[in-house]
Amino acid sequence: MKVFHLWIVFNSCFFMSIYFLSFLLLKYSKRKSVLICIFAVALSVLCEILRIYQAFDAAWPKLIVTIGNILTLQLTAVFLSKRKNSYAVFIGFSSSIFVLAGNIAACAALLVFRNLAAALAVCTLVNAAVFLCMNFLIKEICTNLLSREITIWMCIIPAMCYTTFYLMLYFPVSFENQPEIMFSAGTLLVTVVVLYVLLIQYIYVKSNEKSLLWRNKELHAYIKGIVVQTDSMNAAVQDFRVMRHDMRHKDHLLMELLRDKKYSEAELMLQKDMEYLDRTHLTIYCENTVLNSLLCGLTKNAENQGVRLQISCSVPNHHRIDDYDLAIVTANLLENAIQGVQKRNPAERIVHFKLKAKSREHFFMEIKNPCQPPVKFSKKTGLPVSVQGEGHGYGMMSVHEFVEKYHAHFDCYIENQTFIVRILAVFQ
Numbered sequence: 001m002k003v004f005h006l007w008i009v010f011n012s013c014f015f016m017s018i019y020f021l022s023f024l025l026l027k028y029s030k031r032k033s034v035l036i037c038i039f040a041v042a043l044s045v046l047c048e049i050l051r052i053y054q055a056f057d058a059a060w061p062k063l064i065v066t067i068g069n070i071l072t073l074q075l076t077a078v079f080l081s082k083r084k085n086s087y088a089v090f091i092g093f094s095s096s097i098f099v100l101a102g103n104i105a106a107c108a109a110l111l112v113f114r115n116l117a118a119a120l121a122v123c124t125l126v127n128a129a130v131f132l133c134m135n136f137l138i139k140e141i142c143t144n145l146l147s148r149e150i151t152i153w154m155c156i157i158p159a160m161c162y163t164t165f166y167l168m169l170y171f172p173v174s175f176e177n178q179p180e181i182m183f184s185a186g187t188l189l190v191t192v193v194v195l196y197v198l199l200i201q202y203i204y205v206k207s208n209e210k211s212l213l214w215r216n217k218e219l220h221a222y223i224k225g226i227v228v229q230t231d232s233m234n235a236a237v238q239d240f241r242v243m244r245h246d247m248r249h250k251d252h253l254l255m256e257l258l259r260d261k262k263y264s265e266a267e268l269m270l271q272k273d274m275e276y277l278d279r280t281h282l283t284i285y286c287e288n289t290v291l292n293s294l295l296c297g298l299t300k301n302a303e304n305q306g307v308r309l310q311i312s313c314s315v316p317n318h319h320r321i322d323d324y325d326l327a328i329v330t331a332n333l334l335e336n337a338i339q340g341v342q343k344r345n346p347a348e349r350i351v352h353f354k355l356k357a358k359s360r361e362h363f364f365m366e367i368k369n370p371c372q373p374p375v376k377f378s379k380k381t382g383l384p385v386s387v388q389g390e391g392h393g394y395g396m397m398s399v400h401e402f403v404e405k406y407h408a409h410f411d412c413y414i415e416n417q418t419f420i421v422r423i424l425a426v427f428q
Helices: 002-023 030-055 059-080 086-113 116-137 139-149 152-169 181-259 263-278 289-304 323-341 394-405
Strands: 308-314 350-357 362-370 409-415 418-426
Touching: 002 030, 002 059, 002 086, 002 116, 002 139, 030 059, 059 086, 086 116, 086 139, 086 152, 086 181, 116 139, 116 181, 139 181, 152 181, 181 263, 289 308, 289 323, 323 350, 323 362, 323 394, 323 418, 394 409, 394 418
Parallel strands: 308 350
Antiparallel strands: 350 362, 362 418, 409 418
């Protein structure tokens, strides 16, 4: 039994390390991360060896060593993670749940076959199979979604599950002394793992629904901008046709005025034509077609709500930021700013928007609008928290995704009753 228990601990530590290396966003290089995992596994196994050969049948040393090994491995997960957040803790506890499958299967095999080699083989094979399944089913969801949205409260679920299984199988009475619990433990573990996967898949689906909602909103704003531009272009074309039709008559009249030496009347006519030509019939905020269309639509929407947008924008057609990502973050922030000033006095309903992008150098966005404190900020993301209830606040989550994707510097604060948002991305 000593060899069996030691093999269980080694397998658990080994496969937990594999989960860390696969699911965590690693802070260090792959090689250094592997060395850190080897050290953590060796330390845990060494403590278990000392416990097995010094106090194998004692309950409290078993509990103390187990707690020590849990702390060692969980701290290893946090240490390896690029960001010391809830996601690192969640992956640490979740990996503990997943390796229990091999442990329970090995215990069952030992009780049924009474063969140590078979039990050890089952332990390793089941752990490997579960890892491959989890890697295939939830790895992408975890690294791309849960790494941003997980909260510390969700970590309680795997922690409580692990505690339950440990008390069932090892403390105070080991499974070999009460074999009747093996069926219950196995059934419960399968249920937990299935529910775990379904929960993560559900979070993924709900997140996609939120993302689709905001993508549709941004697309609507973009189409509205195209409509505004098209109307402006049609108006400009119509004006040009009228001007071309009247040009011949004006030229004849101008020649008659000059022949009659009526220079002041001729100068007045030319001045009116120059003022007409100086009028902008098609609004151009920047060279980028997608962003320019979006800004036209947002400006029209703001005007309908009695809000003025002051825009300073310089974005080329080709740059390092994806046009769709840029449209989403711009629409989200400007719509939030427009909503933020709607209830203020007419003179204060103004939003300042500045955007500068150079294709190979940097990207800078700044939005300023009057606000009335207090505004709640998330401790996790630094973003303002929506107080409008269910269905709101997802726009700021997409801003957080933009900042993470482009490794940008984000700043969001209130100064002199002015809400200020700044995003800066420097390209290498």
